[in-house]
Amino acid sequence: xxxxxxxxxxxxxxxxxxxxxxxxxxxxxxxxxxxxxxxxxxxxxxxxxxxxxxxxxxxxxxxxxxxxxxxxxxxxxxxxxxxxxxxxxxxxxxxxxxxxxxxxxxxxxxxxxxxxxxxxxxxxxxxxxxxxxxxxxxxxxxxxxxxxxxxxxxxxxxxxxxxxxxxxxxxxxxxxxxxxxxxxxxxxxxxxxxxxxxxxxxxxxxxxxxxxxxxxxxxxxxxxxxxxxxxxxxxxxxxxxxxxxxxxxxxxxxxxxxxxxxxxxxxxxxxxxxxxxxxxxxxxxxxxxxxxxxxxxxxxxxxxxxxxxxxxxxxxxxxxxxxxxxxxxxxxxxxxxxxxxxxxxxxxxxxxxxxxxxxxxxxxxxxxxxxxxxxxxxxxxxxxxxxxxxxxxxxxxxxxxxxxxxxxxx
Amino acid sequence: xxxxxxxxxxxxxxxxxxxxxxxxxxxxxxxxxxxxxxxxxxxxxxxxxxxxxxxxxxxxxxxxxxxxxxxxxxxxxxxxxxxxxxxxxxxxxxxxxxxxxxxxxxxxxxxxxxxxxxxxxxxxxxxxxxxxxxxxxxxxxxxxxxxxxxxxxxxxxxxxxxxxxxxxxxxxxxxxxxxxxxxxxxxxxxxxxxxxxxxxxxxxxxxxxxxxxxxxxxxxxxxxxxxxxxxxxxxxxxxxxxxxxxxxxxxxxxxxxxxxxxxxxxxxxxxxxxxxxxxxxxxxxxxxxxxxxxxxxxxxxxxxxxxxxxxxxxxxxxxxxxxxxxxxxxxxxxxxxxxxxxxxxxxxxxxxxxxxxxxxxxxxxxxxxxxxxxxxxxxxxxxxxxxxxxxxxxxxxxxxxxxxxxxxxxxxxxxxxxxxxxxxxxxxxxxxxxxxxxxxxxxxxxx
Numbered sequence: 096x097x098x099x100x101x102x103x104x105x106x107x108x109x110x111x112x113x114x115x116x117x118x119x120x121x122x123x124x125x126x127x128x129x130x131x132x133x134x135x136x137x138x139x140x141x142x143x144x145x146x147x148x149x150x151x152x153x154x155x156x157x158x159x160x161x162x163x164x165x166x167x168x169x170x171x172x173x174x175x176x177x178x179x180x181x182x183x184x185x186x187x188x189x190x191x192x193x194x195x196x197x198x199x200x201x202x203x204x205x206x207x208x209x210x211x212x213x214x215x216x217x218x219x220x221x222x223x224x225x226x227x228x229x230x231x232x233x234x235x236x237x238x239x240x241x242x243x244x245x246x247x248x249x250x251x252x253x254x255x256x257x258x259x260x261x262x263x264x265x266x267x268x269x270x271x272x273x274x275x276x277x278x279x280x281x282x283x284x285x286x287x288x289x290x291x292x293x294x295x296x297x298x299x300x301x302x303x304x305x306x307x308x309x310x311x312x313x314x315x316x317x318x319x320x321x322x323x324x325x326x327x328x329x330x331x332x333x334x335x336x337x338x339x340x341x342x343x344x345x346x347x348x349x350x351x352x353x354x355x356x357x358x359x360x361x362x363x364x365x366x367x368x369x370x371x372x373x374x375x376x377x378x379x380x381x382x383x384x385x386x387x388x389x390x391x392x393x394x395x396x397x398x399x400x401x402x403x404x405x406x407x408x409x410x411x412x413x414x415x416x417x418x419x420x421x422x423x424x425x426x427x428x429x430x431x432x433x434x435x436x437x438x439x440x441x442x443x444x445x446x447x448x449x450x451x452x453x454x455x456x457x458x459x460x461x462x463x464x465x466x467x468x469x470x471x472x473x474x475x476x477x478x479x480x481x482x483x484x485x486x487x488x489x490x491x492x493x494x495x496x497x498x499x500x501x502x503x504x505x
Numbered sequence: 506x507x508x509x510x511x512x513x514x515x516x517x518x519x520x521x522x523x524x525x526x527x528x529x530x531x532x533x534x535x536x537x538x539x540x541x542x543x544x545x546x547x548x549x550x551x552x553x554x555x556x557x558x559x560x561x562x563x564x565x566x567x568x569x570x571x572x573x574x575x576x577x578x579x580x581x582x583x584x585x586x587x588x589x590x591x592x593x594x595x596x597x598x599x600x601x602x603x604x605x606x607x608x609x610x611x612x613x614x615x616x617x618x619x620x621x622x623x624x625x626x627x628x629x630x631x632x633x634x635x636x637x638x639x640x641x642x643x644x645x646x647x648x649x650x651x652x653x654x655x656x657x658x659x660x661x662x663x664x665x666x667x668x669x670x671x672x673x674x675x676x677x678x679x680x681x682x683x684x685x686x687x688x689x690x691x692x693x694x695x696x697x698x699x700x701x702x703x704x705x706x707x708x709x710x711x712x713x714x715x716x717x718x719x720x721x722x723x724x725x726x727x728x729x730x731x732x733x734x735x736x737x738x739x740x741x742x743x744x745x746x747x748x749x750x751x752x753x754x755x756x757x758x759x760x761x762x763x764x765x766x767x768x769x770x771x772x773x774x775x776x777x778x779x780x781x782x783x784x785x786x787x788x789x790x791x792x793x794x795x796x797x798x799x800x801x802x803x804x805x806x807x808x809x810x811x812x813x814x815x816x817x818x819x820x821x822x823x824x825x826x827x828x829x830x831x832x833x834x835x836x837x838x839x840x841x842x843x844x845x846x847x848x849x850x851x852x853x854x855x856x857x858x859x860x861x862x863x864x865x866x867x868x869x870x871x872x873x874x875x876x877x878x879x880x881x882x883x884x885x886x887x888x889x890x891x892x893x894x895x896x897x898x899x900x901x902x903x904x905x906x907x908x909x910x911x912x913x914x915x916x917x918x919x920x921x922x923x924x925x926x927x928x929x930x931x932x933x934x935x936x937x938x939x940x941x942x943x944x945x946x947x948x949x950x951x952x
Contacts, residue, residue, distance in 0.1 A: 197873040201764075205870075207861045208844040262925065264876070269926030349615065379616040408629065409622030411589070429619045436611035439678070442924075493680045 127213060129221040131228050132169050137245060140181050145259075145274040147340070151187040154272050156180055156259040160279035169228065175212045177204055178252045179232075180259060180276070183245035186238040190265040193237050196248050198262035204249040206233040253278060255354070256288055258347040271483060273344040287353075291339070291367055291388065300392040309393050310450055310496055313478060316389065316400050318453040320359040322465035328359060329423065329464050330453040330472055332431045335386060335399040337481030341443055342399070345481050346370055349437035350379050359402065361387045367399075372437075378410055382430050396480070403430045407468075423468040425461060431477050438479045439491060445482045448494030452476035544635050546583030546642055553577075554595065561686050565601035569659075570594065572671050572690045581661075583642065584627040591618055591626075592666040594673060597659035598652045604679045605651040612676035612685075614664035620647040623663045652677070668692060672761035674921075685921055687758045707805070708827045715829040722750075722830050723887050723933055726915060729826060729837050731890040733797035735902055742797055742902040743860075744890040744909055746868045749823065749836040751880075751918030756836070759878035759918060765808040765821065797902070799824045799837065806836075810874075818843050819867060830917075837913075842867040862898055862906045865936065872914050876928055882919040885931025889913035910936050 144157040159179055165171045172179055180199070186192050196203050204212075210229045214222035234246030250257075259274040275288055303309050313334055320328040335342050343353075351370040358365030366385035373379065386401035406412055406421035424430070438444040454474040456462045461469035475497055558571035572594055575587040586592055594613060600606050610617045624643035628636035648660030675686040716722045726748055733742040749756050796803035804822035823838040841860040861867060875881045891911040893899050898906035912934050 195873045195876065197870065197877060201874070201877075205842055205844070205861050205863065205866045207863055207866070208842065211844040211859065211861075264925065264928075266930050267926070269924070380619065380622065405619070405622065408625035409619065411622060411626035411629070413629065424619070424621050426619070426621055429621065433611065433619075436609050437615075439609065440611055440615070491678070491683075 127170070127216045127221075129169050129213075129217055129225040129228075131224055132166055137181075137183075141183060144181065144183070145276045147272045147274055149272055150270055152192070152263065152270065152272075153183075153185040153187075154261050154274065155183040155185075156261075156274045156276050158257055158276050158278045163279075167232070169225065170213055172209065172249070173252065175209075176252045177209055177212070178250050178257075178278075179247040180250055180257070181245070181247055182234050182259070182261075183243065184238050184261075184263075185243040187241055189240045190268060191237045191239055193264045194234065195262040195264060196234075198260050199248055200250040202251055204251075206230045206249065209249045253352070255352075258344045260344050260347065273340045273483075275339060275343060287368060288339070294367070294388060295397065298388070298390060301390045302392050302395075304394055306494065309391070309398075310448075312391055313398075313400075313450045313476070314452075317361055320361055320385070320402050323358070323360055325360075326465040328466065329402050329404060329468065329470060330427060330456075330474075330476075331361060331400050331402050332427055332452055332472065332476045333384075333386075333401045333403055333434060334450070334476055334478040335401060335481070336393050336396050336479065337443075338397050341481040341483050342397075345438060345441035345443040346384075348441045348443075351382075351384065351437075356383055356385065359385055361400065362389075366401075380405055380409055380430070380433060382433065384434070393480075400476075403427075403434050404468075404470075405430045422466070423464075423470065425458075425468070425470045427470045427472050428475075435477050435479065438481070441481075443481050443483065444479055444491055445484075446478075446480040446492045446494055448478040448480075449475040449497040450478055451497060544583050544631070544638055544642075547580040549581055549646070552580050554581075557690070558595070558597075559688050559690060561688070563684050563686065565603075566606065566677060566684050567599040567601070568675055568677070568686045569597040569599075570673050570675060570686075570688050570690065572673075572692065574692065581646070584639065586623070586663070587666060589623075589626045590666045591623055591663050593646070593661040593663050594671070595659070595661050596648055596675060597657060598677065599657040600652040600654055602679070603654050604681060605653050606677045606679045606684075607650045608648060608652070608658075608662075609676045609678065610648070610662045610664075612674045613662050616665055618663040620644050620663065672758040674758060674762065687754055687921070689754060689757055707825055712827045713829060714827060715832060717831060719931065722828075722835075723885075723931075725828050726835075726837075726887045726913070727889075730799055733799055733822070733839055733902075736796075736798055736803075738798065738801060740902060741899075743839045743841060743907060744864060744893075744911075744913075745799065745837050745839050746864060746889055746909065746913045747838045747840055747871060748887070748913055748915040749838065749918065750830050750915065751833050751882075753834065755880050755918040755920055759875055759880040759921070760808055760821075762878050762880075763810070763874045765810045795903075797822055797839065800826075819870065821871070840864075840867045840871050841907075842870065860901070860905050860907065862895075862908055864907045864909050865912075868914050869936075872916065875916055876925060879921040879923055880918045881916055881928050882923060883915075883917035883929045883931055885915045886912040886934040886936060887915055888934060912936055 140157045140159075140163075141155060144155040146153060146155040148154075157180075159167065159181065161171050161173055164173060164179060168179070182194075184192070184194060206229045207226060210222075210226040214225055217225060232247050234248050235244060238244045255278060257276045257278055259276050261272045261274070263270045263272070277288065301312075303312060316334075317331060318327075319330050322328060337345070349372070351372050354369065354371045354373075356366075356369045356371065364387070367388050368386050370384045372382040372384075382403055382405050384401055384403045386399040389398045389400055391398040404423040404427050407424045409424065412421070435447060438447070452475055453472060456471045456474065458471045461471050463469050478494070478496075552573065554573040554577045555571050558569050560567065560569045562568075572592070573581060575585075575592070578586045578593050582593065596608065598606065598608060620643040621640065624640040628639040631639060643663075646661045648662050649658060652658040671688075671690045671692065673686075673688040673690065675688070677684045677686075714725070716725060729748075730745060731741070732744050734740060735742065802824070805825050806823045808821045808823075810819045810821075819840060819842050821838060821840045823836045826835045826837050828835040841864060844859055844861050872884060876884075889911055890909060893908045893911065895908045898908045900906055915931065915933075
């Protein structure tokens with residue numbers, strides 16, 4: 096008897112929950128109307144798109160502004176944090192090519208999923224037309240020899256610059272291209288990428304071909320960041336070698352996002368670029384990376400020097416800590432070594448090496464920075480050389496420079 | 506004094522009657538463990554987790570891995586790691602090679618925790634002294650690189666907690682070489698789908714056909730059932746649109762590497778969590794999946810990959826077939842992309858997912874996803890259910906429409922790592938270009 100009454104109670108509880116859910120659903124029913132927009136001119140998109148050409152294949156990509164999105168889809172997709180990427184691939188080769196959309200965004204939306212997010216609030220007729228419309232705008236594989244395909248991929252929102260990573264596959268053949276595509280409504284006023292490209296164009300570069308010459312130049316770079324008035328700070332513990340279109344996506348693949356952070360100084364200027372490791376569905380160690388472009392060009396590639404560290408407490412730091420200049424975890428080598436691993440798993444790393452940097456700072460005699468952090472380190476900087484060809488774990492070369500193992504044996 | 510005791514006793518009775526006591530019973534130990542005045546971890550050798558360790562050897566490298574349960578981890582670390590959704594993995598590497606090796610914790614979990622970071626979760630709420638000893642203890646337990654020639658190194662890497670089985674990718678690199686090890690380690694306390702099925706005895710030996718030839722494999726795969734059914738087998742549901750072939754230690758880590766997780770069977774705790782995650786749109790990774798049937802039994806294994814919220818996730822169900830290909834198990838399965846949730850009385854979970862009717866899209870997603878897993882060796886397509894057009898869709902068992910080109914994707918797995926360009930294509934069927942019938946809404950002004 097008692098058991099039965101409990102079961103009934105359970106049922107009632109379920110029913111209550113169900114009703115509550117249904118009420119939530121009903122509450123969500125605002126009405127949206129859909130008018131199929133007139134046919135849109137892709138010419139304007141193509142004109143401002145970023146493009147790259149390789150192996151007889153041209154890839155162009157553009158991100159829509161809200162206005163354009165509304166004009167093309169009939170609805171502003173950014174309401175649901177969906178960012179459509181316009182992609183055009185011109186194939187002048189003899190291969191039939193497939194585009195891997197998972198490589199662009201592992202959590203991309205299918206066209207019908209995009210539609211589903213909005214149709215709930217539409218009349219049946221409007222909903223049907225909306226689904227058809229979204230489907231018709233989808234990017235459709237494959238790209239046959241000597242043909243061009245264009246359309247949209249529905250991705251998750253980025254806010255500043257989108258690294259559009261394009262993996263193309265054919266029988267026994269793969270190719271990778273990356274485009275840095277500006278986002279029309281980005282929140283920072285100046286276009287960092289354009290600034291950097293201008294800086295690269297204006298620089299009087301120091302060309303280096305030889306590895307040992309590179310090593311001695313890297314060891315002469317400043318040891319540390321500085322505050323605005325020149326007080327020595329955190330160690331410059333990484334060197335990234337590669338052009339923007341390889342280092343950018345290598346970091347992006349490992350969940351670094353281009354995010355402005357508080358300034359630290361080197362060469363008398365704040366960092367040229369900064370990134371935070373934010374993670375996808377699972378949060379990652381929240382490393383902060385700042386990089387400065389150096390004058391050095393190694394075998395034609397840009398050489399960046401940088402500082403990577405983790406805010407003290409990482410993902411477990413309380414929300415109370417000062418966001419503007421958080422105190423860093425004293426073991427800065429930990430963050431550096433994590434970046435080395437990320438570089439390895441990006442599949443775009445060809446060589447790793449270590450050179451002398453700030454020099455050893457013992458755990459027992461921590462050094463203090465102007466921001467109020469302390470740190471200890473083995474004193475080395477990691478040197479990571481990137482390339483655009485896919486590299487597997489077994490193919491990465493280690494340069495016989497400073498041997499980390501010797502440092503740890505002591 | 507006496508009246509005080511009596512009053513306390515009265516209050517206790519009152520609490521007990523009002524049901525408050527039972528909730529207090531839950532709260533008090535939490536508080537106590539949260540501000541443990543005596544931080545006293547158990548010495549690692551007194552915790553018997555290593556009895557479940559797995560050992561693999563490649564060349565001169567011997568790698569042993571073990572996963573402590575939540576209780577064991579609690580004992581070793583002296584704090585409740587599981588309360589922060591983290592867990593330690595114990596690894597021992599014996600290096601009989603001539604060069605030093607480095608373990609890459611990122612391979613175990615790209616979002617692993619540094620010892621200092623994990624310690625911070627517990628140390629920050631402690632007195633300065635206890636906080637320091639916690640941090641020191643965490644540092645002492647961690648795995649320390651490098652592993653010198655002729656030496657053995659062991660310690661813990663702290664990763665995001667998984668329920669059920671833990672797939673471990675252990676990558677070691679040296680100046681000359683890299684070595685990869687993959688393990689699947691089960692958590693005895695998890696009630697995943699797979700624990701219901703004994704794969705070894707599922708088919709008697711005489712029912713198993715080991716195919717050697719690719720043509721014979723293709724023929725066999727085309728004759729497998731077209732679709733899932735209901736329990737009675739009287740109604741057909743979703744199409745069986747994929748086949749996975751390979752050793753379990755290659756297939757399942759590949760899925761896990763790409764963020765697929767096992768699902769809990771339907772039991773009350775899990776059901777409650779599904780409802781909670783439905784209400785909050787939160788991210789419960791292991792919510793159960795409703796049963797579908799093939800070979801007169803429900804799925805042997807189900808996995809899901811969550812995206813933004815519970816409303817957006819992909820579901821995968823697999824059944825072991827009586828076939829082997831060159832000795833390796835052949836699985837048939839079904840994948841769908843959930844694009845939202847609706848209520849139904851046809852499923853025990855009350856709420857069910859609305860699937861994307863273009864089921865080929867989900868199939869394509871899985872193929873691409875696994876192409877990045879570093880373990881996909883071959884890809885091909887064979888005939889399955891046959892063409893079902895968008896204009897005359899079929900319905901699955903919960904009344905969702907679906908349409909398809911009718912093919913099933915066949916994926917063969919081998920030990921990683923394999924590069925993207927190394928995926929071999931089987932010259933069988935091939936999906937028609939997706940755009941074949943589509944009218945493009947975007948026109949070029951110049952056309």
